[in-house]
Amino acid sequence: MNKIIELKNIVKNYQTKNEKLEVLKGINYSFEKGKLYAIKGHSGSGKTTLIKILGLMDQATKGEYLLFENRVDNLNDTEASNYRLKHIGFIFQDYNLNPYLKADENIIVPMIVNKEIEKKSRNNIADSLLEKVGLLDRKNHFPKELSGGEQQRIAIARALANNPSIIIADEPTGNLDKENEKIIFKLLRQMADEGKCVIVVSHSSEITEYADINLLLEEGTLEEVSNAN
Numbered sequence: 373m374n375k376i377i378e379l380k381n382i383v384k385n386y387q388t389k390n391e392k393l394e395v396l397k398g399i400n401y402s403f404e405k406g407k408l409y410a411i412k413g414h415s416g417s418g419k420t421t422l423i424k425i426l427g428l429m430d431q432a433t434k435g436e437y438l439l440f441e442n443r444v445d446n447l448n449d450t451e452a453s454n455y456r457l458k459h460i461g462f463i464f465q466d467y468n469l470n471p472y473l474k475a476d477e478n479i480i481v482p483m484i485v486n487k488e489i490e491k492k493s494r495n496n497i498a499d500s501l502l503e504k505v506g507l508l509d510r511k512n513h514f515p516k517e518l519s520g521g522e523q524q525r526i527a528i529a530r531a532l533a534n535n536p537s538i539i540i541a542d543e544p545t546g547n548l549d550k551e552n553e554k555i556i557f558k559l560l561r562q563m564a565d566e567g568k569c570v571i572v573v574s575h576s577s578e579i580t581e582y583a584d585i586n587l588l589l590e591e592g593t594l595e596e597v598s599n600a601n
Contacts, residue, residue, distance in 0.1 A: 521552030
């Protein structure tokens with residue numbers, strides 16, 4: 373079965389002192405493995421809210437979220453954390469690497485809390501992932517010794533450390549030049565081709581060239597579009 377994520381009438385409201393803000397207004401959508409989804413929308417459209425819900429870092433006000441046909445919209449913090457560990461890898465705009473750890477050590481960090489990966493296997497996995505992103509020769513470098521593009525490639529390798537089925541990337545090329553942007557998008561495309569469900573939020577028009585499906589989040593609803601520029 374290709375369907376990994378199913379959203380049913382997902383609503384997200386925020387209550388301020390004076391009013392209720394409706395950010396997501398009944399989203400119904402399914403995400404499949406082996407596809408790269410590009411989500412666009414103007415600032416404040418709710419993209420961050422949506423990916424936080426998809427990444428089990430926030431809960432919808434109402435609606436159902438099914439992950440591998442299991443409801444995950446009402447998990448407690450520990451249960452949500454366990455699901456994230458096993459199934460979801462995150463890539464952020466600011467890389468979020470530990471400045472005091474070398475490249476390979478940053479990749480190993482997610483494996484430390486994964487009881488399914490033996491300690492003796494961690495270094496080999498890190499090396500294989502570094503090779504995958506073309507940075508095996510930089511394994512002993514600290515983040516400050518790497519370019520922005522290299523740091524993001526390390527962050528991608530880290531996101532793959534526990535072999536998740538889902539990759540969520542939030543503006544992964546926002547701090548990069550065009551050349552490095554293409555490298556990152558090609559790596560994300562490769563992940564989808566290898567069977568992962570890749571969900572990318574990006575303002576870059578370049579992402580449409582790599583995406584299988586372009587989505588636009590507007591006025592609280594999510595719709596497929598032919599071109600999300």
